Amino acid sequence: MKKTYKIEVDCANCANLMESEAKKTDGVANAVVNFMTQKMIVEFEEGKDPKAVMKNVLKACKKVEPDCEIEL
Template sequence: MKKVYKIDVDCAACANLMEEAAKNTPGVKDATVNFMGLKMKVEFEEGHDVKTVMENVRNNCKRVEDDCEVYL
């Protein structure tokens, strides 16, 4: 399953950090951050709860860029 989320991030470098943090979250098969469009596309692994995975994605992103936001 793939979903797209609105994000808020200040710079392209921070967007790259968010993308890597999302990709390294358990339950995420792949993730892409579009800085210009302020969107994050996430592909989930089978059998994982999307809501729980996205809460973990948000927490991981905040660890690398504390003033970013992922709107769930």
């Protein structure tokens, strides 16, 4: 399943770093962060709860940019 989330990211480099961290998160099959549109597209692994996975994705993104926000 794929879902699109609105994300606040300050620069293209941070977006790339967040994308890398999101891809490493358990339950994420693939992730794409688009700095220009301020959106994150996440593809979840089969059988994983998107809400639980996104909480971990948000934690991972906050390591890159502490003031990052993702509209869950």
